[in-house]
Amino acid sequence: MRDDAIRDDALAGRRASAGPHLVSPAGSGAGVTLTDVAREAGVGESTASRVLRSHGSFSSKTRASVLEAAARLGYVPNRIAGTLASTGSKLVGIIVPSLANIVFPDLLRGANSVLGKAGFQSVIGVTDYDLVGEEALIASLLSWRPAGLLVAGLEHTPRADAMLRGAGIRIIEMLDTDGAGIDMVVGFSNREAGRASARHLITRGYRRIGYVGHDLALDLRAAKRFEGFRSTLAEAGLQVAGQVIASAPSSIEAGRDGLARILSETRDLDAVYFSNDDMAIGGYFLCLSRGIGIPGELALFGHNGLEVARCAPQPLSTIRTPRVEVGEASARLISSDGPPAVVTLDFELIEGATT
Amino acid sequence: MRDDAIRDDALAGRRASAGPHLVSPAGSGAGVTLTDVAREAGVGESTASRVLRSHGSFSSKTRASVLEAAARLGYVPNRIAGTLASTGSKLVGIIVPSLANIVFPDLLRGANSVLGKAGFQSVIGVTDYDLVGEEALIASLLSWRPAGLLVAGLEHTPRADAMLRGAGIRIIEMLDTDGAGIDMVVGFSNREAGRASARHLITRGYRRIGYVGHDLALDLRAAKRFEGFRSTLAEAGLQVAGQVIASAPSSIEAGRDGLARILSETRDLDAVYFSNDDMAIGGYFLCLSRGIGIPGELALFGHNGLEVARCAPQPLSTIRTPRVEVGEASARLISSDGPPAVVTLDFELIEGATT
DNA sequence: GTGAAAGCGCTAACAT
DNA sequence: ATGTTAGCGCTTTCAC
Secondary structure: OOOOEEEEOHHHOOOOOOOOOOOOOOOOOOOOOHHHHHHHHOOOHHHHHHHHOOOOOOOHHHHHHHHHHHHHHOOOOOHHHHHHHOOOOOEEEEEEOOOOOOHHHHHHHHHHHHHHHOOOEEEEEEOOOOHHHHHHHHHHHHOOOOOEEEEEOOOOOHHHHHHHHHOOOEEEEEOOOOOOOOOEEEEOOHHHHHHHHHHHHHHOOOOOEEEEEOOOOOOHHHHHHHHHHHHHHHHOOOOOOEEEEOOOOOOHHHHHHHHHHHHHHOOOOOEEEEOOHHHHHHHHHHHHHHOOOOOOOOEEEOOEOOHHHHHOOOOOEEEEOOHHHHHHHHHHHOOOOOOOEEEEOOOEEEOOOOO | OOOOEEEEOHHHOOOOOOOOOOOOOOOOOOOOOHHHHHHHHOOOHHHHHHHHOOOOOOOHHHHHHHHHHHHHHOOOOOHHHHHHHOOOOOEEEEEEOOOOOOHHHHHHHHHHHHHHHOOOEEEEEEOOOOHHHHHHHHHHHHOOOOOEEEEEOOOOOHHHHHHHHHOOOEEEEEOOOOOOOOOEEEEOOHHHHHHHHHHHHHHOOOOOEEEEEOOOOOOHHHHHHHHHHHHHHHHOOOOOOEEEEOOOOOOHHHHHHHHHHHHHHOOOOOEEEEOOHHHHHHHHHHHHHHOOOOOOOOEEEOOEOOHHHHHOOOOOEEEEOOHHHHHHHHHHHOOOOOOOEEEEOOOEEEOOOOO
16 A cells, blocks of 8 residues: 555456547437437437427427437437537536635535536536636636636636626626626625624623734634634724634644734734634644633634534534525526625624633 | 515626626627637638637637637637537546535545646536436436546446446546446455454454444445445454444434434443544544543444544544545546556554543 | 528638 | 638527
8 A cells, every 4th residue: 555556457346448538439428419319210400309308399200200310329419519509508607715714615626516406417617716716717627618617706807807897798706795796796895704703702891902913914714704803803992802813724733723823922812703714623622631621711712613523522513604596596696687696694692612 | 683684786896787698788798709819810720720729720819819809709619519529528527425524525626626737627417316317317427428427335226337438538436446337447345444443443452342433325435435444353253243324315413313313222342443533533522522532431432534523622533534645646547548447545544542 | 490691709621 | 021811610590
């Protein structure tokens, strides 16, 4: 089990021939066209097309023979040709900043499940939190002439913005309602989430509150949460007692190390607000390791409402965000034809055992 | 923040016109074709095409005018047409059973990053662990004439198998090498992972070992691990002292509840093997809650090597699987043209603090 | 109810 | 170096 191994599979019990680098075996579905099916069924192409798409009229007799021919030949329709010939495509582009944070797979999951049921295929793009990368991805996805585009966030480069506006398809911006959108916007206010988090901590009586976050320059929604959080503290005559901002993406490890650092830098903290649950769970683990009493010695608050936060021995106080629901709602809007609108979904503050 | 709200965005500071349901504004990129660009630049279509793809020869003067025209018109190439006209597509289909388990986003992440660099777009499909759903997804993805198909697992319905064999493109089956593949196989042996896990527990002196798993009928790779685990125990004259198999997908909660149940059903267990780290972390949390000493009173062993397992106060003993690497290696094989082969990547047994 | 024919927007010979 | 032309496989009028 040391090195990667590539071994020929002569012994693995399969045809040694027929790699895709060779000509496909006769009778294989690849390369069979509608013309073939029509000829084999003894009907015209258009008739075969109508039958295969159950659209238009044809006798049940021709129907049977076309279906039979298609099955016998192993016909696989060519959607590329179909899309080019018809007007609308059945592809939907989805652009997310990352796949490493479960938030975005959740979003994808919601979107993909609704899209799949409506006959759409999801084409994904991952920006790595880079707006310039997003711009390139948008151009690339648009070139597939998708029926619509789902994209996380409201911030784009000017060129990306122009492309989205000029695309002539539904654009759904997800997960953020703090700002102006291009077409449809589905999400919630991160700023309000931050404000609600701050109010909760204040109400609970915490006064020396620190912040442990990850790279805010990249994660704009986390930055908006923090901004809402900070301004609410300010309105209550408080300020963030200390902060540590990792230059890495959010992770459990970054949260754990971040908490360790803020504890060593800032005296007498009674609560810490984390940029998200991953970070907060890291902090929680640190407290467990060091025997720091929660919430007596230190209170912890996260964001997202992940399963790991909910199932921890002390459920984390956090805000549950409707990630899957945002994906679902966004996908449903692809086929809508109303004017631009903003769909706001609820987040829910969860009073766990860590505050 | 009670109900979902849809409000018109007249106040949100954007043009109330120009939804995609209306005609796109004049000068918008949508609808601009290569013909337009060529005419505008005063060259032939093929010349414009060559310039835009930097393929073939052309003077730097025409190059400039074509590029200028394209930029001015906001030209977005139509890859659908391009794909139909040329031979190969730049779409790659990726089929995974789920997005709810971070394992598959990790796989996607690895694959997508390599594919993106090579100019491919990922089209994803999620089967929900349903082989019949997979069959439909394969047919659907194949209709987009992808350059290749990545699919998790070796098991398929007979029809799916036939479609994959007949597709005439590279088929990469991922994450499992226990069985015969169709074309390329990239992964590791789950059976061996189960065996290694068992050997570890036996070596550490555990004798009354239980198993807490999730629906094995669906997760075939988890079933293979358990089989390897069990057979290794048997070879050592041991047997699984008790088992609980949740009928739900793996989750932290299922692991926590599963451990609670096995502890109440089976006496004197000294170790528990979980179907994966999610389940194991659930078990770990239960032990923390109940004050069960780890590993003194009970040892825990997982599978996958997730971050949460690594960062827990007591790092979980588990097997780190090369998920991202499998995705990367699989993506690289899309453009390969060798004969069918099996690529085995290493997994790594992590001796954590829970055994 | 069915077929013929004209594209969809592009690429790839094949001229020039 | 550049233009002309013939498709790629399908959908969609439009006749019959």
